[in-house]
Amino acid sequence: MPEIMGALSDPLRIGLIRVLADGGERGWGELRAPVAKSTLSHHLRVLRDAGVIRTRQEGTRCFVRLRREDLESRFPGLIKAVLAAADTDGVGNGIGLVSGA
Amino acid sequence: MPEIMGALSDPLRIGLIRVLADGGERGWGELRAPVAKSTLSHHLRVLRDAGVIRTRQEGTRCFVRLRREDLESRFPGLIKAVLAAADTDGVGNGIGLVSGA
DNA sequence: TTCGATGTTCGTTGAACATCGAACAAGCTA
DNA sequence: TAGCTTGTTCGATGTTCAACGAACATCGAA
Secondary structure, three states, rough: OHHHHHHHHHHHHHHHHHHOOOOOEEEHHHEEOOOOOHHHHHHHHHHHHHHEEEEEEOOOOEEEEEEEHHHHOOOOOOOHHHHHHHHHHHHOOHHHOOOOO | HHHHHHHHHOOOHHHHHHHHOEEEOHHHHEEEEOOOOHHHHHHHHHHHHHEEEEEEEOOOOOEEEEOOHHHHHOOOOHHHHHHHHHHHHHOOOOOOEOOOO
């Protein structure tokens, strides 16, 4: 459980979670963050290892999804509170999708 | 805000927060953690800098209190979720008070 | 099979952090 | 004043972590 908190203690990862907050599946290449791809891969691994996201392979592509229900059952209310706080503070605003917003 | 999450990502600090969860004021010397006093002092400073606790000096003694209302207004629902999850997982069970659990 | 695209892994680097013991500062107490 | 208690600060040590570029693995397309 400190692992989860650690995963949520980085602005970039918070930004990724915000992008995935709607529960939809996103393509790896769709994600936009101001870091090298190896760094992005690292952060996605941290989130995956902490059980925050799930990745799915399809050919050479990779799709990412927030494990919202699993998180809700293991840490009730946590994700909601974190997302709300992140919205308020604008944490991870630099992270988004290719098409913008 | 990532600062808060970082502060909550250490089992010892989670344990301290659990001890202070009732909102009551506790003496420094009342706190029991399996670390050197310099280490404990360090963790309390991290919590203080993150705005999680407030410390009050009285002569040579120091009293600690959880800033629950402030946290609630800035990060609604967060502390509650964290405390619940910590209780469930038994995070920070090694931290307590002199007189015991 | 050769090429290009997509992510992952590797090796490194610099910063942050947890931990300890020792030294220190401040305030009671004898 | 001298000494004890309480907590902070300092310096050192080892670990973790974010970040990068380069190399690698894998798959689809030409």
